[in-house]
Amino acid sequence: MYQGCKKYIPFRPISLPDRTWPDKVIRKAPVWCSVDLRDGNQALVDPMNLEEKLLYFQTLVGIGFKEIEVGFPSASETEYEILRTLIEKHFIPDDVTVQVLVQARPHLIQKTFEAIRGAKNVIVHFYNSTSTLQRKIVFKTDMQGVTDIAVKGAKLIKELTDKEVAKSGADIRYEYSPESFSGTEIENSVLICEKVMEVLQPTPEHRLILNLPNTVEMATPNCYADQIEYFCRHIPNRDSVVVSIHPHNDRGTATAATELGIMAGADRVEGTLFGNGERTGNADMMVVAMNLYSQGVDPGLDFSNLAEIRRMYEKCTRMKVHERHPYAGDLVFTAFSGSHQDAISKGVAYLRSGATEYWEVPYLPIDPADVGRQYEPVIRINSQSGKGGAAFVMQQSFGFELPKPMHPEFGRLVKAACDRAGRELQPKEVYNIFRENYLDVRAPYDLRKYKLHDESGDGDGTQVRFEGVLRFGREDHAIRGEGNGPVSAFFHALESVGITQYRFVTYREQAISSGADSQAVSYIHLTAPDGTPAFGVGIDNNISLASIKGVICAINRAERRKGEAE
Numbered sequence: 334m335y336q337g338c339k340k341y342i343p344f345r346p347i348s349l350p351d352r353t354w355p356d357k358v359i360r361k362a363p364v365w366c367s368v369d370l371r372d373g374n375q376a377l378v379d380p381m382n383l384e385e386k387l388l389y390f391q392t393l394v395g396i397g398f399k400e401i402e403v404g405f406p407s408a409s410e411t412e413y414e415i416l417r418t419l420i421e422k423h424f425i426p427d428d429v430t431v432q433v434l435v436q437a438r439p440h441l442i443q444k445t446f447e448a449i450r451g452a453k454n455v456i457v458h459f460y461n462s463t464s465t466l467q468r469k470i471v472f473k474t475d476m477q478g479v480t481d482i483a484v485k486g487a488k489l490i491k492e493l494t495d496k497e498v499a500k501s502g503a504d505i506r507y508e509y510s511p512e513s514f515s516g517t518e519i520e521n522s523v524l525i526c527e528k529v530m531e532v533l534q535p536t537p538e539h540r541l542i543l544n545l546p547n548t549v550e551m552a553t554p555n556c557y558a559d560q561i562e563y564f565c566r567h568i569p570n571r572d573s574v575v576v577s578i579h580p581h582n583d584r585g586t587a588t589a590a591t592e593l594g595i596m597a598g599a600d601r602v603e604g605t606l607f608g609n610g611e612r613t614g615n616a617d618m619m620v621v622a623m624n625l626y627s628q629g630v631d632p633g634l635d636f637s638n639l640a641e642i643r644r645m646y647e648k649c650t651r652m653k654v655h656e657r658h659p660y661a662g663d664l665v666f667t668a669f670s671g672s673h674q675d676a677i678s679k680g681v682a683y684l685r686s687g688a689t690e691y692w693e694v695p696y697l698p699i700d701p702a703d704v705g706r707q708y709e710p711v712i713r714i715n716s717q718s719g720k721g722g723a724a725f726v727m728q729q730s731f732g733f734e735l736p737k738p739m740h741p742e743f744g745r746l747v748k749a750a751c752d753r754a755g756r757e758l759q760p761k762e763v764y765n766i767f768r769e770n771y772l773d774v775r776a777p778y779d780l781r782k783y784k785l786h787d788e789s790g791d792g793d794g795t796q797v798r799f800e801g802v803l804r805f806g807r808e809d810h811a812i813r814g815e816g817n818g819p820v821s822a823f824f825h826a827l828e829s830v831g832i833t834q835y836r837f838v839t840y841r842e843q844a845i846s847s848g849a850d851s852q853a854v855s856y857i858h859l860t861a862p863d864g865t866p867a868f869g870v871g872i873d874n875n876i877s878l879a880s881i882k883g884v885i886c887a888i889n890r891a892e893r894r895k896g897e898a899e
């Protein structure tokens with residue numbers, strides 16, 4: 334047994350038997366506040382420089398964030414300078430509010446107000462830690478002690494705000510965070526926020542943001558949701574308050590905690606792109622937003638150019654987005670397994686048939702095009718892939734619509750090549766297998782010359798005459814035959830040189846464009862003398878000649894197979 338677990342104290346959930354959040358459905362996006370440039374930045378090995386922060390800020394604005402926490406200007410000169418540059422160089426659009434974080438400590442609050450001078454719309458976000466653990470170990474104080482810190486901070490902030498507003502007319506809002514809210518007794522969280530409200534006097538027109546951080550995620554997300562619902566029910570003057578949540582991801586469930594938190598009554602969410610942030614990170618805003626999008630809810634954020642956002646993020650943070658990161662990872666719109674590939678192909682065909690106006694594709698929760706991924710192969714080929722996958726790649730990447738009966742044979746050829754290579758095959762390699770096995774097959778029979786004459790006007794019942802030269806056994810043989818169609822004329826021509834045992838089963842044609850001109854492709858299915866199926870493919874500008882080439886290809890392939898078996 335793993336005895337070490339005994340040293341951990343289990344989280345004690347609050348009692349909320351009449352909770353209502355489990356029955357709620359999110360039908361509207363919350364207010365989003367990006368904390369990338371503060372919580373995200375402070376967690377980087379190398380925090381962003383001015384240039385990187387500006388680029389990141391502009392990307393956040395482009396995505397549609399209207400509230401952006403830009404830093405901790407009282408914490409360092411760099412942070413201070415970055416905020417001054419944003420303000421003085423007019424980088425902040427009029428409809429965007431910059432948020433600044435500050436501990437509830439007088440000299441830091443003073444410095445913060447110096448830093449925001451000249452900004453039009455600001456949220457001054459102050460916090461102090463309230464959890465049982467922090468009170469006991471870090472601050473060595475009781476609840477009264479931490480409440481005094483918050484109230485004193487609120488008073489100074491109000492005083493400085495009144496002065497600044499009188500001077501500049503800036504729109505300054507307040508945000509208070511009882512830091513480590515989820516580790517604080519819930520009644521105490523409500524009480525300390527009430528005390529802050531008494532100082533700041535919020536109204537429905539000028540609401541106070543009360544931000545309830547899951548500073549360290551310590552329990553299943555339902556526990557956080559219970560805390561949020563309790564808080565929303567018990568905080569007085571609820572309509573004068575914006576309840577904000579700020580989940581971290583220590584247990585890997587920040588997305589769930591965010592979604593359940595919204596169901597539990599939160600109006601606003603703080604988080605970061607790709608979940609960057611302290612330790613295991615913050616809630617990933619992109620994932621929460623795209624989850625909403627996939628449920629038919631407009632998130633109000635635009636991730637249609639996710640690849641570019643990701644490039645910016647990786648450049649500025651020097652962090653990497655994992656291959657399996659929801660919506661953004663390299664592999665998230667890729668299926669390797671045969672059954673998945675088959676189902677995706679069918680789903681895509683179903684969409685193309687026009688039978689539905691919705692996105693209904695198995696294994697693809699969203700349309701990859703919605704995050705700018707339409708040009709990459711959705712299905713990739715490795716040794717797990719099924720017959721449908723190889724055919725899908727031929728269709729998606731090269732336009733060849735292989736008939737169903739050909740899929741198992743082509744799938745086997747591709748799988749064998751994968752096994753030999755011991756790795757994934759690129760679409761071009763799949764095409765090369767197709768070319769070698771179907772298009773470049775000229776032995777033992779090489780059709781050197783061919784011509785079709787349409788004789789339907791001659792009145793003798795014969796419609797088509799075939800004439801050509803077939804090279805085999807190192808000699809050229811003139812062949813000639815007549816029939817009621819090109820394929821039957823060719824079969825008769827083959828009989829004249831003793832090729833008599835192949836039976837025509839079926840064929841399919843399609844047009845394929847290569848460059849400017851369009852060519853005909855014919856897929857031929859014959860039965861070989863030993864009773865097995867023989868498939869061939871022919872391409873020509875003339876559809877009849879494409880079929881004839883397909884027939885000789887099928888015969889060549891069957892003869893080769895016979896030769897290999899002997």
Ligand code: KIV
Binds near residue numbers: 434
């Ligand atoms: O995680 C946290 O508690 C914070 C606060 C400062 C809001 O980042």
Ligand code: ZN
Binds near residue numbers: 546579611615
């Ligand atoms: Zn945080």
